[in-house]
């Protein structure tokens with residue numbers, strides 16, 4: 001049974017993960033580069049570490065939940081990094097969204113030290129983590145995963161072991177492409193409804209009574225039409241993921257036209273200062289462009 005968990009990165013998702021694990025009785029040691037953001041974990045009954053190495057030293061499994069591959073490498077291999085704190089049986093897992101190629105190279109670097117490293121990206125944000133409703137995709141050593149599956153069970157409704165290192169991040173990129181496109185699709189539908197002088201709420205109600213309704217159109221879309229975009233997953237981070245998707249597609253010799261176009265939209269939205277909004281704030285960009293920029 002996994003008892004001691006390190007959580008490195010207590011941003012929006014990492015904090016919710018750490019607090020859920022404390023609530024479920026795990027001994028959680030959290031680290032965050034900006035230390036104040038880890039304080040709620042201590043307040044809830046966990047511990048705060050001064051370095052990722054310290055979080056690893058206290059843990060059976062240490063999970064990184066940071067922005068990108070560069071950040072995963074910094075907290076893993078930098079000074080005071082996870083690698084220097086791992087004991088003989090520590091499992092390291094990453095929940096950030098990064099490229100499969102980065103996943104494989106980080107896996108290999110840990111493997112040189114005989115430390116199992118898993119890619120465990122998730123679907124669902126902070127609310128899903130808080131309620132144990134995440135969907136977890138897993139790549140890497142199966143036995144290492146099975147040794148910590150009870151920890152993932154506390155966070156998730158569904159878990160998919162997918163195979164070797166990098167496979168989980170490959171599926172995750174396909175998933176985030178859906179998120180980005182769905183948000184644009186709903187935004188343009190709302191914008192068209194407004195332009196044609198019909199109620200965007202009626203558009204959503206009709207959409208949601210059909211086969212084409214989605215979780216996004218049933219939930220976040222109603223906040224979008226009220227121009228409310230409280231961030232649970234920022235537009236900035238989704239633009240980062242679209243960059244990763246674009247590069248992964250190019251590496252695979254693929255030209256994904258719509259993905260390239262959508263990436264361009266999110267990049268422009270970020271330039272307009274919308275990066276701190278929830279990703280559904282892409283509606284603001286769509287509306288601005290639709291009216292001539």
Ligand SMILES: NC(=O)c1ccc[n+]([C@@H]2O[C@H](COP(=O)([O-])OP(=O)(O)OC[C@H]3O[C@@H](n4cnc5c(N)ncnc54)[C@H](OP(=O)(O)O)[C@@H]3O)[C@@H](O)[C@H]2O)c1
Pocket residue numbers: 009010011012013014032033034035037065066067068070071074075095096097098122123124125126232233234237241
């Ligand atoms: N939010 C979601 O719904 C969601 C869902 C699935 C996957 N994800 C993925 O999970 C990861 C975290 O997302 P989030 O929403 O929690 O993002 P966030 O709120 O922006 O948090 C980013 C975290 O990364 C840390 N960080 C960034 N650069 C770093 C570096 N160079 N060294 C060390 N730490 C660094 C930040 O530390 P500071 O506080 O010091 O800046 C912070 O803890 C991302 O890869 C995201 O794509 C998010």
